[in-house]
Amino acid sequence: MSSIPEYMTKKHRECDEFFSEAEAAVADKDWSLALAKWQLFASELTEHLAQEEETLFPQFEQATGMTSGPTQVMRMEHQQMRALVQSLDNALAAKDKDEYLGLSETLMVMMQQHNMKEEMMLYPMMAQHLTDGEQLIEGFKANEAV
Amino acid sequence: MNMSGLSFNALPPIDLPFRFFLSAPLFIIVCALLVLFSGEILWFSRWQPNMLALMHGFTLGFLTMVMMGALLQLLPVIGGIGIGKPRFIATTSHALYSAGVITLMLSFVLANNWLTLTALVLLSLGLGIYLGAIIWVLIKKMSQGDSINCFRLAIASLTILLLLGILLLANKVGVTVPFILYDKHLTDIHALMGLVGWAGILIIAVSFQVLPMFHVAPNMPKYIRQYLGVCTFTLLIAYIFYTELALGLLFISQGGFALTLLYVINQRKRKVPDTSIKYWKLSAATLLLLNLLYFLPDSFYSSTHSPLFMALPDKTMLLTAIFIYFYLLSVIQGMLLKILPFLSYTHLQQRCLVDFSAMQFIPHMHEFLNKKHGIVLFYMHIMSGLSLLAVIIMPSLYFIFALFLLLEFVWLFVLMMKCMALYFSVNKKINLSNTA
Known part of the structure; x- marks a missing residue:
């Protein structure tokens, strides 16, 4: 059984890996590899954000009564990340290397800042307030296996 | 909608760190002019008054200036909390400190007691106010963590450095403290x-954070994170009593850090070409070279029977110059290339949390600082570094070093101005979109 901080942090690292592989492929102008890795990243990210926004955040808000607190900021940052992902999709489709690398540097830095806030503050707070945290994670894992 | 209670990080307004960053290259431009007008004689001894002015222009005017600005920003990002009253603290300390560094440089060049006294007061006040604010945060509010602990040790070193500097300046104007021996050793402790x-x-401390964050590199090994800072600080204290032994161990520990840096950089996941990585590698290689040079027998230096085709110049000057130019300056420049676009972007992005539609105005990070321009800076840095080595060996080449220095730091200044200008123009667009 893994805790919320353990599992969710591991997911951040997995996203970083796919992201870096896609970026390296773009730098080498290996567009087919870049697309494959980018799609892996995008689907990992979509799933991760959904786990937070649809399950963890509402549960946390319910448990603490903090509806306009940190989870609200995280939701807004997710929205910004999605916008950058969209721009990266376009740069990849246009095979525009410089544009892609400028955007990927930007998304990378935004994600790292965002992750740090979640890993250092939000996930530990969740582990503290959500008594069924480990069951929730088991649920995520079961969905992954499907 | 009030966001202040929601934000996790208390980023100080961007003009506060930026005023430190923007002032820094100006001091090196002054240094370049000093090199140009001092002529060959500057390079004959580390005790030349103009050499002392040059040294402090580099270390206080550039290095410390950038680090003071960066810390304002790093504390909120890494520790989640910033200094209190940031505008007041940053504005006052920056103004007093800048005036202090200029006066100090002038006091060396002109050998004037009133200037020395003024520099002493300005620097004590400027650094004192800054240190007071930072120490308050580090003691009272900051969480534990390897980087934060290293920040504490770095700040402790800065405090000792300042106190020793005050003692040395006071001695110059005739105020001596009993039981203190004003000799070369005291100056060496101050410098180290x-x-x-x-x-x-x-x-x-910064490397623990930025390598994983910007380059998706693994964390530094635990024992390095826990002990390297403490070990370095302890050796610096030991240096007061056991000079040779402690100095040798300091070189070795920095060499150990260099090997760890190279290992971690090599293991990074993000392999995309990056100028900051070039700067880190150059810095690590420099620390290793310094170990070699330090442990070379003395007969290699200033000897008529040198085993090399030529005798190496004064060891202290050579090693100090390499350490400052190829290690400290390289890391700081590499960091600036990351921090400038990062800060500009982050500040604008935070503004767009409330007004999502304004996101469309924010350029990506490479537009704030063009990658090609960063690479040009790196090669300019290598060129001026090599010309510094040349001038140490052959002082008559001083004008070449002055020229390269001038070019490099005017270029850095231009890059900073471009980044800032873009920031303000985008900020204006966001303002307009908010009021629309």
Whole structure:
């Protein structure tokens, strides 16, 4: 059984890996590899954000009564990340290397800042307030296996 | 909608760190002019008054200036909390400190007691206010963590460095403290506290954070994170009593850090070409080269029977110049290339949390600082570094070094101005979109 901080942090690292592989492929102008890795990243990210926004955040808000607190900021940052992902999709489709690398540097830095806030503050707070945290994670894992 | 209670990080307004960053290259431009007008004689001894002015222009005017600005920003990002009253603290300390560094440089060049006294007061006040605010946060509010602990040691080194500096300046104007021997050793302690304690430990602390964050590199090994900072600081204290032994161990520990840096950089996941990585590699290689040079027998230096085709110049001057130019300056420049676009972007992005539609106005990070321009800076840095080595060996080449120095730091200044200008123009667009 893994805790919320353990599992969710591991997911951040997995996203970083796919992201870096896609970026390296773009730098080498290996567009087919870049697309494959980018799609892996995008689907990992979509799933991760959904786990937070649809399950963890509402549960946390319910448990603490903090509806306009940190989870609200995280939701807004997710929205910004999605916008950058969209721009990266376009740069990849246009095979525009410089544009892609400028955007990927930007998304990378935004994600790292965002992750740090979640890993250092939000996930530990969740582990503290959500008594069924480990069951929730088991649920995520079961969905992954499907 | 009030966002202040929601934001996790208390980023100080961007003009506060930026005023430190923008002032820094100006001091090196002054240094370049000093080199140009001092002529060959500057390079004959580390005790030349103009050499002392040059040294402090580099270390206080550039290095410390950038590090003071960066810390304002790093504390909120890494520790989640910033200093209180940031505008007041940053504005006052920056103004007093800048005036202090200029006066100090002038006091060396003109050998004037009133200037020395003024520099002493301005620097004590400027650094004192800054240190007071930072120490308050580090003691009272900051969480534990390897980087934060290293910050504490770096700040402790800066405090000792400042106190010793005050003692030395006071001595110059005739105020002596009993039981203190005003000799070369005291100056060496002062210099090492600055170069290896304040700058060196701060770089160690920053490397723990930025390599994983910007380059998706693994964390530094646990024992390095826990002990390297403390070990360096302890050796600096030991240096007061066991000079040779402690100095040798300091070189070795910095060499150990260099090997760890190279290992971690090599293991990074993000392999995309990056100028900051080039700067880190150059810095690590420099620390290894310094170990070699330090442990070379003395017969290689200033000897008529040198085993090399030529005798190496004065060892202290050579090693200090390499350490400052190829290690400290390289890391700081590499960091600036990341921090400038990062800060500009982050500040604008935070503004767009409330007004999502304004996101469309924010350029990506490479537009704030063009990658090609960063690479040009790196090669300019190598060129001026090599010309510094040349001038140490052959002082008549001083004008070449002055020229390269001038070019490099005017270029850095231009890059900073471009980044800032873009920031303000985008900020204006966001303002307009908010009021629309």
